[in-house]
Amino acid sequence: xxxxxxxxxxxxxxxxxxxxxxxxxxxxxxxxxxxxxxxxxxxxxxxxxxxxxxxxxxxxxxxxxxxxxxxxxxxxxxxxxxxxxxxxxxxxxxxxxxxxxxxxxxxxxxxxxxxxxxxxxxxxxxxxxxxxxxxxxxxxxxxxxxxxxxxxxxxxxxxxxxxxxxxxxxxxxxxxxxxxxxxxxxxxxxxxxxxxxxxxxxxxxxxxxxxxxxxxxxxxxxxxxxxxxxxxxxxxxxxxxxxxxxxxxxxxxx
DNA sequence: AACGACCACAACCGCCACTAA
DNA sequence: GTTAGTGGCGGTTGTGGTCGT
Numbered sequence: 162x163x164x165x166x167x168x169x170x171x172x173x174x175x176x177x178x179x180x181x182x183x184x185x186x187x188x189x190x191x192x193x194x195x196x197x198x199x200x201x202x203x204x205x206x207x208x209x210x211x212x213x214x215x216x217x218x219x220x221x222x223x224x225x226x227x228x229x230x231x232x233x234x235x236x237x238x239x240x241x242x243x244x245x246x247x248x249x250x251x252x253x254x255x256x257x258x259x260x261x262x263x264x265x266x267x268x269x270x271x272x273x274x275x276x277x278x279x280x281x282x283x284x285x286x287x288x289x290x291x292x293x294x295x296x297x298x299x300x301x302x303x304x305x306x307x308x309x310x311x312x313x314x315x316x317x318x319x320x321x322x323x324x325x326x327x328x329x330x331x332x333x334x335x336x337x338x339x340x341x342x343x344x345x346x347x348x349x350x351x352x353x354x355x356x357x358x359x360x361x362x363x364x365x366x367x368x369x370x371x372x373x374x375x376x377x378x379x380x381x382x383x384x385x386x387x388x389x390x391x392x393x394x395x396x397x398x399x400x401x402x403x404x405x406x407x408x409x410x411x412x413x414x415x
Numbered sequence: 416a417a418c419g420a421c422c423a424c425a426a427c428c429g430c431c432a433c434t435a436a
Numbered sequence: 437g438t439t440a441g442t443g444g445c446g447g448t449t450g451t452g453g454t455c456g457t
Contacts (some may be wrong), residue, residue: 247445
């Protein structure tokens, strides 16, 4: 599939690349990854672009540790669905399958170690208890067990106050979160959003609200599709937007 | 202060499913 | 019905940060 030649970049994304990707996703929506990869001038595969967006750049993402209620939900859903991470992730607004996968892996490993310890050591309430209470949920010995002890915690995560929800997957209802909360953990992206604001991209603003739902059906998507054929799109993008990406690298970013 | 162990996160790879030609 | 292109998913690995010794 073409793009895997030696010019294809791999490894960590640079700020510049992030910036470009965000811009092009806003332009074309978050579906046509191969197209975006091509026209953006990013030396990345479409897959890579998608992954970067889905797991990191998407403004609807929460960052930071899973809240206790999220942990419980993960356990519950995993017992239901198994390793269907994307399915589980859809039930956890703002969380990605990758994140949940990582979480599960880490905690299951931890649990396996604890199990070993308790199996060889005293069966009494031991170190594992403190671990359990701290996470308030990771207490089953069998990850897939259906009887997951649900420890009710009144504790509410600071995430659980109405962060951006990925309603795309769930209800379809768009929600704009309290921006102060939204800032939490968004240091890097914040800069990008700010810079986007500063750009003349303002003309696009009516179409794009970075804190609204990710736009599988961005208005300009339909606008553009009325006047563009796919071929025309490519041509137009090559001519028009590639220039913009060059401006990014040369003009807006040192 | 140096070192190793552990953890969290980011990213890649390979496979599969879907879709348009 | 077949096939190539593309996106999505799950598994795995690499890396940087933190913590304990």
